Amino acid sequence: MDxxxxxIRAVIFxxxxxxxxxxxxxxLTEYQMAALxxxxxIIIGLLLGWWLF
Incomplete structure (x- = not known):
C-alpha cells in the first residue's frame, strides 16, 4: 500500500x-528530481487554471 x-502524497503535498x-x-539524480x-x-497549474476559469 505504501x-x-x-x-500521491508527493504530487499533491x-x-x-x-x-x-x-x-x-x-x-533519479538531483536534476531529474528538479525536472519532476x-x-x-506545470501540470497542477494547468489543471487549476482549467478548473478555476
Whole structure:
C-alpha cells in the first residue's frame, strides 16, 4: 500500500520524505528530481487554471 500512497502524497503535498523515497526507488539524480518538480508544477497549474476559469 505504501507504493500507492507515497507518490500521491508527493504530487499533491510536496512531502520531502515522499520525494526522497521516489528518488531512491527510481534512482533519479538531483536534476531529474528538479525536472519532476517543475513538471508537477506545470501540470497542477494547468489543471487549476482549467478548473478555476
Amino acid at each position: 507504493w500507492i500512497v507515497r507518490p 510536496a512531502d520531502e520524505q515522499a520525494f526522497l523515497w521516489i528518488k531512491k526507488k527510481l534512482g 518538480v517543475w513538471f508537477k508544477g
